[in-house]
Amino acid sequence: MKAVLIGLGSVGRGVAEMIATKNPGIAITGIADSKSGCIRDDGLDITAVLETKKRTGVCGDRSIGAIDVIEKADYDVLVEVTPTNALTGEPAIGYIRAALAKKKHVVTSNKGPIALAYQELSALAQTNRVALRYEATVGGAIPIMHALEDGLLGNEIIAIYGVLNGTCNYILTRMAAEGLTYEQALMEAREMGYAEADPTYDVKGIDAAIKLVILANTIWGSGSQLTDIDLTGIDLLTPDALRLAEEGDCTIRLIAEAIPGKKILRVSPRLIEKSHPLVVEGTLNALTLETDMAKEITLIGKGAGSVETASAIIGDILYIRNHYGERA
Amino acid sequence: MKAVLIGLGSVGRGVAEMIATKNPGIAITGIADSKSGCIRDDGLDITAVLETKKRTGVCGDRSIGAIDVIEKADYDVLVEVTPTNALTGEPAIGYIRAALAKKKHVVTSNKGPIALAYQELSALAQTNRVALRYEATVGGAIPIMHALEDGLLGNEIIAIYGVLNGTCNYILTRMAAEGLTYEQALMEAREMGYAEADPTYDVKGIDAAIKLVILANTIWGSGSQLTDIDLTGIDLLTPDALRLAEEGDCTIRLIAEAIPGKKILRVSPRLIEKSHPLVVEGTLNALTLETDMAKEITLIGKGAGSVETASAIIGDILYIRNHYGERA
Numbered sequence: 001m002k003a004v005l006i007g008l009g010s011v012g013r014g015v016a017e018m019i020a021t022k023n024p025g026i027a028i029t030g031i032a033d034s035k036s037g038c039i040r041d042d043g044l045d046i047t048a049v050l051e052t053k054k055r056t057g058v059c060g061d062r063s064i065g066a067i068d069v070i071e072k073a074d075y076d077v078l079v080e081v082t083p084t085n086a087l088t089g090e091p092a093i094g095y096i097r098a099a100l101a102k103k104k105h106v107v108t109s110n111k112g113p114i115a116l117a118y119q120e121l122s123a124l125a126q127t128n129r130v131a132l133r134y135e136a137t138v139g140g141a142i143p144i145m146h147a148l149e150d151g152l153l154g155n156e157i158i159a160i161y162g163v164l165n166g167t168c169n170y171i172l173t174r175m176a177a178e179g180l181t182y183e184q185a186l187m188e189a190r191e192m193g194y195a196e197a198d199p200t201y202d203v204k205g206i207d208a209a210i211k212l213v214i215l216a217n218t219i220w221g222s223g224s225q226l227t228d229i230d231l232t233g234i235d236l237l238t239p240d241a242l243r244l245a246e247e248g249d250c251t252i253r254l255i256a257e258a259i260p261g262k263k264i265l266r267v268s269p270r271l272i273e274k275s276h277p278l279v280v281e282g283t284l285n286a287l288t289l290e291t292d293m294a295k296e297i298t299l300i301g302k303g304a305g306s307v308e309t310a311s312a313i314i315g316d317i318l319y320i321r322n323h324y325g326e327r328a
Numbered sequence: 329m330k331a332v333l334i335g336l337g338s339v340g341r342g343v344a345e346m347i348a349t350k351n352p353g354i355a356i357t358g359i360a361d362s363k364s365g366c367i368r369d370d371g372l373d374i375t376a377v378l379e380t381k382k383r384t385g386v387c388g389d390r391s392i393g394a395i396d397v398i399e400k401a402d403y404d405v406l407v408e409v410t411p412t413n414a415l416t417g418e419p420a421i422g423y424i425r426a427a428l429a430k431k432k433h434v435v436t437s438n439k440g441p442i443a444l445a446y447q448e449l450s451a452l453a454q455t456n457r458v459a460l461r462y463e464a465t466v467g468g469a470i471p472i473m474h475a476l477e478d479g480l481l482g483n484e485i486i487a488i489y490g491v492l493n494g495t496c497n498y499i500l501t502r503m504a505a506e507g508l509t510y511e512q513a514l515m516e517a518r519e520m521g522y523a524e525a526d527p528t529y530d531v532k533g534i535d536a537a538i539k540l541v542i543l544a545n546t547i548w549g550s551g552s553q554l555t556d557i558d559l560t561g562i563d564l565l566t567p568d569a570l571r572l573a574e575e576g577d578c579t580i581r582l583i584a585e586a587i588p589g590k591k592i593l594r595v596s597p598r599l600i601e602k603s604h605p606l607v608v609e610g611t612l613n614a615l616t617l618e619t620d621m622a623k624e625i626t627l628i629g630k631g632a633g634s635v636e637t638a639s640a641i642i643g644d645i646l647y648i649r650n651h652y653g654e655r656a
Contacts, residue, residue, distance in 0.1 A: 297629040
């Protein structure tokens with residue numbers, strides 16, 4: 001199996017390192033970062049490329065761009081792991097479109113293209129009889145898409161309820177455990193590296209909402225958009241609200257929920273019994289699928305991290321190899 | 329897709345009813361209970377067969393046995409859902425062997441054949457290029473085998489920790505919540521229909537151990553047997569032990585664990601932090617998979633029930649249709 005890797009930030013580096021270390025039978029024949037690229041049809045020396053990147057800041061030749069790698073390299077699957085642009089989805093949408101048009105499979109961790117252009121891109125993949133896989137976009141290493149696609153075959157999915165943002169979950173866990181204010185818990189999350197300098201995207205629920213759009217479109221093909229989500233963040237929660245919840249053996253979590261039968265598509269802080277499987281601690285993510293036959297199934301795991309995200313991406317590549325086969 | 333159904337107890341009826349109700353594109357061309365059978369190559373009227381069974385106690389002709397259905401019907405997949413015989417695995421092993429030899433796929437909820445004869449049967453399936461699937465044997469509707477097979481591709485499974493017996497989990501939940509003795513909680517479980525008249529199989533940890541054998545053999549191909557499991561039940565636990573655990577924000581659960589690197593294969597009551605995802609309430613089941621890349625992934629859901637088990641079986645049949653294709 002030959003792959004090209006577009007994006008060499010934390011996720012891309014994780015994917016490259018895991019492939020180099022674990023040798024799962026994937027050759028990387030092209031790599032591009034934001035400034036350069038390199039191509040080698042019989043497989044790049046990944047370790048050497050990563051060292052070059054570390055030493056010089058670029059992974060290859062400045063005259064080679066991402067689109068050159070996508071157009072010119074010899075590969076089966078595009079691994080698109082550039083940063084999410086939640087407003088335009090670009091340049092990732094263009095990269096994915098180009099690869100699909102060349103009848104290449106695509107694996108991405110990028111939420112932008114899947115939240116903004118899912119219908120177009122999945123139709124293009126279908127027309128070209130290739131796979132478009134994006135397990136890494138929601139819930140990190142948790143095999144959510146696999147559960148929906150194969151694990152719960154024959155079930156109708158009635159509703160989904162998710163804890164999909166680790167930053168918010170960490171803040172709420174700390175507010176409940178220590179009686180911290182939102183501001184104190186956010187500062188702690190920043191110190192731990194769980195929150196960014198500008199936490200808006202996480203604490204306002206936007207990141208969770210984008211993931212909810214991806215899940216809803218995957219499950220129900222509903223063509224939902226970010227603007228369809230009823231959105232409330234966690235930034236106005238007080239320690240008192242958490243304390244009151246805890247007194248009733250409940251707690252508060254930022255829950256992303258979709259219930260098509262009730263026309264609910266919402267991200268908001270919700271009171272929830274502490275014994276519910278969705279109540280996870282710290283930066284963990286969790287998703288409960290309510291189905292007609294299997295009833296409630298909950299999946300829990302790490303929602304972020306370089307190696308955890310690489311796990312989802314490598315799993316998608318190997319799934320394509322196992323179920324679509326390699327080229328003759 | 330054509331299936332024959334061997335076994336028409338609670339699980340078999342659940343499968344038949346769900347196929348009749350949801351019409352997922354599966355025709356049942358043969359059915360056998362312990363006393364009779366019926367065959368119809370263009371598909372039986374499932375509702376009529378179930379009514380006959382209800383009225384007369386048998387589903388068909390007393391001169392037709394299970395093996396006749398397996399040998400003579402026209403089908404793609406054997407659905408084997410007779411009761412588990414944990415000592416011999418029979419007659420199910422014979423049924424499964426006969427179907428695999430005829431190059432038919434097999435889906436089963438029967439723990440006996442998979443715990444006792446996995447290596448022989450999976451080799452036979454491989455030789456005949458057909459599938460042997462058994463999602464329903466462990467954790468009811470929870471897509472555990474799917475997660476292992478597809479969802480965590482590329483990951484090394486380092487250890488597994490499971491709450492695999494709903495009866496024990498119910499008893500422990502009630503002892504912790506209400507300070508009941510083991511005997512009181514067991515009586516309550518019997519009244520709720522969660523425990524059988526003779527609870528040995530559940531409370532001594534045997535059922536959980538059989539499931540652990542199935543998981544260990546699936547993951548590591550280790551050829552483990554029930555006698556390899558270090559086994560302690562929950563029947564000697566006191567309310568004091570539970571109370572002490574709760575005081576330290578912990579509780580006690582019957583945990584089935586396999587850690588090959590430490591040569592651990594054990595079912596025993598374990599002290600566990602209440603915030604751990606494995607701590608589920610009531611009759612729920614849960615399994616934590618510890619992996620190298622995805623880290624800890626926990627799956628939670630209903631471990632028993634007629635419709636829940638049917639979910640796993642129908643999912644396996646549809647998986648075979650999607651990934652092996654129908655006959656030309």
